[in-house]
Amino acid sequence: MATVESLTAQIAEQSALLNELRKQQAEGPEVEEVKKRLGDLKRTLGQMSGGSSREGGKKKERILLKTPKGTRDYSPAEMHCREHIERIVKDCFTTYGGSCLDTPVFERKEILxxxxxxxxxxxxxxxxxxxxxxALRYDHTVPLARYLAMNGATTQAKLWQVGKVYRRDNPVMSKGRMREFTQADFDIAGVYDTMIPDAEIVGLLCTILTRLEVGEFTIKINHRKILDGIFEVCGVPLDKIRTISSAVDKLDKMPWADVKKEMTEEKGLDGAVADKIGEYVKHKGGPALLEQLSADATLMANASAKLGIEEMGILFQYLEAYGVVDKISFDMSLARGLDYYTGIIYEAITEASAPPGFTAANAFAATPETAPAPAPAPPAKKDKKKKPAGEEEDEEIDESKVGVGSIAAGGRYDGLVGMFTAAAAGEGKKAAQLPCIGVSIGMDRIFAIVWPRWVERGMRSKDTMAYVMAAGDGLLTERLRLVQELRAAGIKTDFMFKRKPKLPAQFTAGERDEVPFAIILGEEEIKAGLVTVKEQRWEVVGGEKRKIENEDKGVKIARSQLIDWIKGTPTYQGWSTGKLI
Amino acid sequence: MATVESLTAQIAEQSALLNELRKQQAEGPEVEEVKKRLGDLKRTLGQMSGGSSREGGKKKERILLKTPKGTRDYSPAEMHCREHIERIVKDCFTTYGGSCLDTPVFERKEILxxxxxxxxxxxxxxxxxxxxxxALRYDHTVPLARYLAMNGATTQAKLWQVGKVYRRDNPVMSKGRMREFTQADFDIAGVYDTMIPDAEIVGLLCTILTRLEVGEFTIKINHRKILDGIFEVCGVPLDKIRTISSAVDKLDKMPWADVKKEMTEEKGLDGAVADKIGEYVKHKGGPALLEQLSADATLMANASAKLGIEEMGILFQYLEAYGVVDKISFDMSLARGLDYYTGIIYEAITEASAPPGFTAANAFAATPETAPAPAPAPPAKKDKKKKPAGEEEDEEIDESKVGVGSIAAGGRYDGLVGMFTAAAAGEGKKAAQLPCIGVSIGMDRIFAIVWPRWVERGMRSKDTMAYVMAAGDGLLTERLRLVQELRAAGIKTDFMFKRKPKLPAQFTAGERDEVPFAIILGEEEIKAGLVTVKEQRWEVVGGEKRKIENEDKGVKIARSQLIDWIKGTPTYQGWSTGKLI
Structure with missing residues (x-):
């Protein structure tokens, strides 16, 4: 019944035991016994690997210590920053009245x-x-719609989810484009007055991005009904609308000339139709652009476009009240790839979003037909269609030519819940509809932007506030008692896991974590009911964090007053009210 | 290029458009155009389903709206409770000096x-x-060990992770035993003085369970070295130690007679050897039991047992300083199933842990050989070995006969990181060792215990503090502005998504979320720079939550003072300092 693995585990165990005995400088029959056992185990393992056993027979292969492609570990320092980001996002979600939902990481395949x-x-x-x-979930939107369809699609609800989603795409790790990545979603489900939930979502997104300090950002907004209207008016055949829409969506990273080529050469669209589309989708602006479209009689004769334009007008009016109009760009080239959007769609971008050297502004500035394009970035990915099915794509991506992409995106999807209720009810049955709108925030992309600044500012990597030390004979029991007292009072406290550590070693350990309060126990002080507290500070000099040295020998404080004393310091109060130190 | 799915999405979109046009009572060519389009799409879809297309041909099947077996959604009210649990656990982790780590949800299969x-x-x-x-991760321990092996196994670190792990076991949903479940892990890696990190982990676990208010709990502790010593002394053959250990581990849910049967009949152990084991593993207690074992010359002659017993002595001494000895039961029947443990092992249990009717105390009280067992619970699971490989086990489990099981567990695993460094270095190479100890908290099992009490106490399901309403003509823009002001000040605020809602409807909506502050805007008050605030309270009567009605018409407050006024109330201060309302 022993396996190679269980024997390996036993060998490890016995080796550890032998080490410990040696550490204790044990001798005699005990040690001999362990050695013998270890020998027996190794022989048994050798025999198994020799081929007699079912589990054996194959040579032990070296294993590769790595995370799967497109995934990564986050170290404690990175996680401290990610937790800060997540805390802000969740706080905004609840400030806007959201309730948390959790769905499984995998779904039945038919759901996706x-x-x-x-x-x-x-x-x-x-x-x-x-x-x-x-299958692993691809986003939070489809699981949410499945949840809403299962739980009576007549709800009015604001729901948020933060969790990992999965896409077998080609990763660009340094830009936060991964196969496993975290999305934070906020969705509003229910029938409400036109554009109020839509404005609420856009307002929320602006609040979050402002609080996250991602730098200057823009929310690009468009409306699927306007886009569909344009495609109809320009003469795109019914069955090509979605695929032409996908091509338009690439205008944030490819010049118009390349997009047009995709439309005509790859997707068989008439060149004249493509040109008409180009005339429309190059526009971006604000309420003035809406005025311009409202004056376009051809477009306004299309029911879909007309409704979309009217809704955009109402949206801008509400966004004015939210105080965020200056962050908005009505961008007619924004299309979004997903099938399920039916109303307004949006994407948040920052300077880091576009590929280096490429600006959306120059996408239409000059095309190869008229003049050499002003350094348009080459498409970062090669055409994936040429890969045989089922084979891992492992092409090299030049990460310097790729941007972070949009840092948040979403839109209105009024039909998705209904698709589920209809599919569950069976053909011909009446299915409940539930209009929804939502936004997904790309937490890894946000992290890719925030983390370098976090490092630059010399942020701490943990929140430990006190480090308890002892002079003299170690005083382990006394240290443990004080540590537990402080922790019980909510003060994050640590100490050295040694019976009789030297004082300088303890200072070094506490300084490694940049702990602000060094608390020192001594035999004499314990008798007198006192402890010594020394406050420590750090500064960033030339990109390096270093302790500010001073002659302060610390203050002696009555042990009974210690907790109140610490909690009364500006340092502790700054930390506990959320000011990061 | 159109697929059944994209056509279905377009049909949903056009149907939504038609509905909207009807809502606006639109007529004429616009509506006709949309109707025609919808007809075209439906015809195209019909043709595809008719069989001419590659995607078509099969009859549209009804889909099942459910989460995968052994998984579930958590609703907003449940998530509010789960977030409360998670917040406490994470706070304890950082209070004990832990740093967060994050690893991917899946690993390379060879790692597991x-x-x-x-x-x-x-x-x-x-x-x-x-x-x-x-493969999906089975726990956090193995990914952590992989991380430590990759990142230089010489670290000293306290690391924690909270996340989902996956096991294709037979689920018992009502007891929090699931295929997808959340574990919160805390691990201490590094070489330290004996038993200090071990005591720290046990102390941490006691702090967490106390703060979570799971009721009376016990930490069962044993030592793999003692257990291995016992097996050796009793005469268990080398290759049967792990499997006999697994059998012993079942003593928390099966009487000794059944465990013995498994040892002898299933696993081929000699009956006399099993009886000797039985004599040892029936003991549980505290330091007194340690004394007793120390006096057992046969056992003390075994190097492994002797070392284990000495270490347990040191551990108890430190746990005294942590003030948690009364929570500890030194339980010699505790074995833990996993291969990788090498030192102390532990499990936290509460009253809800054991199967109903079964108490560990009566497991040895009477065996079928001497007298009828006092209502021992039958094993809840049937023997799984009889199932053909690869086939889904879908047997019924009687949930009333199953306990929640242990709510936290862990142990020392000094060889696991070394297994990785050795396997990565290749045969014969010297590999770095890194001793570790950790604990995993079963968050779903904790939730199964805490949630019913949470409901009983009538806890709120969200934290929204203010609900902004308007009398009269809706005042949407004014409401939006005030809502954004309050939110910017950190006050969680909501409002009704209607242009001109009636006041009673707004009160009802705010009361549904049990919002404590109703804030009412009126034309006259706006002119005078005032708002009306009404504080609302709830009580639980006969298990039902209801609003405490009063004649209070609210107070008029200067708009400029509103934020300070709210933040100064005892209600708000109680909430913001973490007191749940």
């Missing part, structure tokens, strides 16, 4: 089927181990 | 191989879609 258009090939499937066909 | 003994069959694999072989 037919929701992602051309990107469905990026879904991670689970292996068939008997039972249901499962 | 050979770590889980008999339970390896429960690992969820990902489908081979080209590239690496991947």
């Amino acid at each position: 089927a037919g929701k992602y258009g051309e990107d469905a090939k990026l879904i991670f499937d689970l292996k068939d181990q008997g039972g249901e066909e499962l | 191989a050979g770590k889980y003994g008999e339970d390896a069959k429960l690992i969820f694999d990902l489908k081979d879609q080209g590239g690496e072989e991947l």
Whole structure:
């Protein structure tokens, strides 16, 4: 019944035991016994590996210590920054009246089927181990819609989720484009007066990005109804609307000339139709652009476009009250890839979003037909269609040519919940509809922007406030008691895991964590009911964090007053009210 | 290029458009155009489903709206409770000096191989879609060890992780035993003085369970070295130690007679050897039991047992300083299933842990050989070995006969990181060792205990503090401005998404969320620079939450003073200092 693995584990265990005995300088039969046991185990393992056993027979292979492609670990210092980001996002979500929802990381495959258009090939499937066909979630939107359809689609609710989602895409790790990544979603479900939830979501997004200090940002907004109207008016055939829409969506990273080529050469659109589309989608602006479109009689004769333009007018009016109009760009080239959007769509971008050297402003400035393009970035990915199916794409991506992309995106999807209720009810049955609108914030992309600044500012990597030390004979029990007292009072406290540590070693350990309060116990002080407290400060000099040295020997404080004393310091109060130190 | 799915999405979109036009009572060519489009789309879809297209041909099947087996959604009210639990656990982790780590949800399959003994069959694999072989993580311990091995195994660190892990086991949903479940782990890696980190982990676990108010709990502790010593002394053959250990571990849910049967009949152990084991493993107690073992010459002659007993002595001494000895039961039947433990092991249990009717106390009280057992619970699971491989086990479990099980567990694993460094270095190379100890808290099992009490106490399901309403003509813009002002000041605020809502409807909406401050805007008050604030309270009567009615018409407050006024109330201050309302 022993396996190679259980024997390996036992060998490790016995080796550890032998080490410990040696550390204690043990001798005699005990040690001999362990050595013998270890020998027996190793022989048994050797025999198994020799080929007689079912588990054996194959040579032990070296394993590769790495995370799967497109995924990564986050170290404690990075996580401290990520937690800060997550805390702000969640606080904004609840400040805007949101309630948290949690759905499983995997779904039944039929739930995800037919929701992602051309990107469905990026879904991670689970292996068939008997039972249901499962796949990792691709976003939070589809699981949310499934939840709403299951739980009576007549709700009015503001729901948020923060969690990991999965896409088998080509990763660009340094820009936060990963196969496993965290999205923070906020969605409003229910029938409400036109554009009020829409304005609420855009207002929320502006609040979050401002509080996260991602730098200057812009929310690009468009409306699927306007876009569909334009495609209809320009003469795009019915069955090409979605795919032409996908091509338009690439205008944030490709010049118009390349997009047009994709429309005509790859997707078979008439060149004249493409040109007409180009005339429309190059526009961006604010309420003035809306005026201009309202004056376009051809467009206003289209029911879809007209409704979209009217809704955008109402939206701008509400965004004025939210005080965020200066952050908005009505961008007619924004299309978004997903099938399920039906109303306004939006994307938040910062300076880091576009590929270096590429600006959306110059996408239409000059095309290869008229003049050499002003250094348009080459498409970062090669055409994936040429890869045989089922084979891992492992092409090299030049990360310096790729931007972070949009840091948040979303839109209105009034049909998605209804798709589920309809599919569950069966053909011909009446299904409940539930209009929804939501936004997904790309937490890894936000992190890619915030982290370098965090490092530059010399932010701490943990929040430990006190480090308890002892002079003299270690005083382990006394240290433990004081540590537990401080912790019970909510003060984050640590100490050295040594019976008789030297004082300088303890200072070094506390300084490694940049702990602001060094608390020193001594035999004499304990008798007198006192402790010594020394406050320590750090500064960033030339990109390096260093302790500010001073002659302060610390203050002696009555042990009974210690907790109140610490909590009364400006340092502690600054930390506990959320000011980062 | 159109697919069934994209057409379905377009149909949903056009239907929504038509509905909106009807809502606006639009007529004429616009409406006709949309109707025609909708007809065209439906015809195209019909033709595809008719069989001419590659995507068509199959009859549209009804889909099942459910989460995968062994997984579930958590509703907003449940998540509010889960967030409360998670907040406490994380706060304790950082109070004890821990730093957060995050690893991917899936790992390369070779990383998980050979770590889980008999339970390896429960690992969820990902489908081979080209590239690496991947599997969902089974716990946080193995990914942590992989991380430590990758990042220089010489660290001293306290690391914590909270996240989902995956096991293809038979779920018992009502008891928090699931296929996808959340574990909160805290681990201490590094070489330290004996038993100090061990005591720190046990102290931390006691702090967490006390703060979570899970009711009376016990930490059962044992030592792998003592257990191995006992097995050796009793005469268990080398290759049967792990499997006999697994059998002993079941003593918390099966009477000794059944465990003995498993040892002898299933696992081929000699009956006399089993009886000797039985004599040892029935003991539990505290320092007195340690004294007793120290006096057992046979046991003390075994190097492994002797070292274990000495270490337990040191541990108890430190736990005294942590003030938690009364929570500890030195339980010699505790074995833990995992292969990788090498030192102390522990499990936290509460009253809800054992199967109803079964108490660990009566497991040895009477065996079928001497007298009828006092209502021992039958094993809840049938023997799984009889199932053909690869087939989903879908047997019914009687949930009333199953306990919540242990709510936290862990142990020392000094060899695991070394297994990785050794496997990565290749045969014969010297590999770095890194001793570790950790604990995993079963967040779903904690939730299963805390949630019913939470409901009973009538806890709120969100933290919204203010609800802004308007009398008269809706005053939407004015409401939006005030809402944004309050939110900017950190006050969680909501309002009704209607242009001209009636006042009673707004009160009802605010009361549904049990919002404590109703803030009412009126034309006259706006002119005078005033708002009306009404504080609302709730009580639980006969298990029902209801609003305390009063004649209070609210107070008029200067608009400029509103934020300070709210923040100065006892209600707001109680909430903001963490007191739950």
